[in-house]
Amino acid sequence: MTTTNFLRMKKWKMTGIIILLLAITYGSSMITDFDVMKGIKSIPGTIAWIATNLIPDAAAMENLPKVLSRLWETIILSVIASTTAAVCAFFFAIFGSKTTQINRILAFSTRLIASVFRNIPVVAWALVLVISFGHNVVTGYFALFISTFGTLVRMFMETIDEASADGVEALNATGATYFQMVFKGVLPDTMPQMLSWLFYMIETNIRSATLIGLLTGTGIGYLFDLHYKRLDYGTLGLITLSIIVVVIAIEFTSNKVRRMIL
Amino acid sequence: MEHTALLQGIHVKNGKIKTRTLTKATITVRAVIIFLTIFTLIGPFLLKYSTIDWPTAIFYTFDNLKMMFLQPAFNQITFGTAITQIVITLALAFLATILGAFVSFFLAISTAKNLAPASLSNAIIAFNSVIRAVPTVLWVLIFAIVAGLGAVAAVLGMMLHTMAYLTKAYAESFEEIEEGAIEALRASGASWWHIIFHCVLPQSASYLVSWTFLRFETNYGVAIAMGAAAAAGGIGFELFMSSSFYYDLHEVGMITYCALIVAIVLEVIALQIKKRLMTQ
Numbered sequence A: 001m002t003t004t005n006f007l008r009m010k011k012w013k014m015t016g017i018i019i020l021l022l023a024i025t026y027g028s029s030m031i032t033d034f035d036v037m038k039g040i041k042s043i044p045g046t047i048a049w050i051a052t053n054l055i056p057d058a059a060a061m062e063n064l065p066k067v068l069s070r071l072w073e074t075i076i077l078s079v080i081a082s083t084t085a086a087v088c089a090f091f092f093a094i095f096g097s098k099t100t101q102i103n104r105i106l107a108f109s110t111r112l113i114a115s116v117f118r119n120i121p122v123v124a125w126a127l128v129l130v131i132s133f134g135h136n137v138v139t140g141y142f143a144l145f146i147s148t149f150g151t152l153v154r155m156f157m158e159t160i161d162e163a164s165a166d167g168v169e170a171l172n173a174t175g176a177t178y179f180q181m182v183f184k185g186v187l188p189d190t191m192p193q194m195l196s197w198l199f200y201m202i203e204t205n206i207r208s209a210t211l212i213g214l215l216t217g218t219g220i221g222y223l224f225d226l227h228y229k230r231l232d233y234g235t236l237g238l239i240t241l242s243i244i245v246v247v248i249a250i251e252f253t254s255n256k257v258r259r260m261i262l
Numbered sequence B: 001m002e003h004t005a006l007l008q009g010i011h012v013k014n015g016k017i018k019t020r021t022l023t024k025a026t027i028t029v030r031a032v033i034i035f036l037t038i039f040t041l042i043g044p045f046l047l048k049y050s051t052i053d054w055p056t057a058i059f060y061t062f063d064n065l066k067m068m069f070l071q072p073a074f075n076q077i078t079f080g081t082a083i084t085q086i087v088i089t090l091a092l093a094f095l096a097t098i099l100g101a102f103v104s105f106f107l108a109i110s111t112a113k114n115l116a117p118a119s120l121s122n123a124i125i126a127f128n129s130v131i132r133a134v135p136t137v138l139w140v141l142i143f144a145i146v147a148g149l150g151a152v153a154a155v156l157g158m159m160l161h162t163m164a165y166l167t168k169a170y171a172e173s174f175e176e177i178e179e180g181a182i183e184a185l186r187a188s189g190a191s192w193w194h195i196i197f198h199c200v201l202p203q204s205a206s207y208l209v210s211w212t213f214l215r216f217e218t219n220y221g222v223a224i225a226m227g228a229a230a231a232a233g234g235i236g237f238e239l240f241m242s243s244s245f246y247y248d249l250h251e252v253g254m255i256t257y258c259a260l261i262v263a264i265v266l267e268v269i270a271l272q273i274k275k276r277l278m279t280q
Helices: A002-034 A036-053 A063-096 A104-119 A123-131 A136-165 A165-173 A178-216 A219-229 A235-260 B002-006 B024-044 B054-071 B081-108 B119-134 B136-147 B153-174 B178-186 B192-229 B235-245 B249-279
Strands: none
Touching: A002 B081, A002 B136, A036 A235, A036 B153, A063 A104, A063 A136, A063 A178, A063 A235, A063 B002, A063 B024, A063 B119, A063 B153, A104 B249, A123 A136, A123 A178, A123 A235, A123 B024, A123 B054, A123 B192, A123 B235, A123 B249, A136 A165, A136 A178, A165 A178, A178 A219, A178 A235, A178 B136, A178 B192, A219 A235, A219 B136, A235 B024, A235 B119, A235 B136, B002 B136, B054 B119, B054 B249, B081 B153, B081 B235, B081 B249, B119 B153, B136 B153, B136 B192, B192 B235, B192 B249
């Protein structure tokens, strides 16, 4: 008897959750004017449109040098924003992690700062920075730096917490100083995992750079916006394809490296 | 010296035990770090800067940040509007997550190595990595050409990325299920769908919920960006209007604070869900 009751309870619970989710979905589509049928209908239309229009033609190929130079700029920007943010994030993560914290107040405040940086939408940073720095790579750099920094502190902190509790205890027991403990114990232990996160952020930043570029009028995002508004879909296809190639190339390289170091 | 013979495999140099050994992994790590360091040092010189008046720019940045964070105020919109717009943003994120999760579940059972044939699995993985490579904002703008700018394009574009992300996460959770349990059901003559709904789904449910909520949290941020960059509505659009049209940094600050509080609440909930489900 008890087992059937338990199963019945579970069934009711599941049904309740499904009904609740459906209700929220319905409510959400009401307030956002999202029409599910229209959404489903526009999927085949978009696929057909992509297949016919988003193909780079001869006229689009003339823009190739321009696209490549913007793309190169975007790659450099993503890499340097990620690496510099990673260095800063490492120190914040050391002070914020439970295993390597110096004291609780410092740990709490570093975690709070990182959380604020991470959760303020990157759009807000970009829109504010563009006012003072103008349509410039520097705007993109700072916007990317801030959001990458926030995310990496969280990732690094989790890595340090997971990886090195035993090592830290052992080093502390031998009388190592704090800096020895960090640079001889924690750093070598967590380096491969942290590099893996860094690669992930470089890849993510190429995509974010497009978004920031669109908003601030810089880089590859600006080029996309320009040709989008001109209805020049051939060039649009070229830009999209080149972004796909770069992101997949970075993903491929980072997977290779990750397999070698982890 | 005779000690060295006893300590096999331990390298001694100048009377000290070498604690670092060079393996393939450590060499790769070093090479990667050296490459990234050089790239970071050279990179800034390869970029083209139009003339920046650094002192003025930095002064204005701090001035702007001061206006934004220390003197936030509502001018064009009211507090009520801000709340409504945040709810709309949350609704957009929810729709993209729930629709994406629904599709991902079916894609993931065709991707997990222990449930699906390798060829199908590889095809879906390749398809997903192409989807993921295109920035969300480009997907939204591409959908907007057919569906028109607005909620439909935004939800579809965000859904595609959610789908690519969750398929990978779900498939990995499915692959962690013990092979024995699936085999036992198969041996007892259970159909494929029986295996999915009575073994795979119950065993990985907590992971699925945790990943889905994590993605919802991410989608909230993405929805703000889409509001600003692709006119999808919601708080992002208000943010864009008050900064790019009205140049009203006090309001940008106020909107940022509102969006920030919701984001932190979501993050805390995601952490709690993860903690509770993983300890079960």
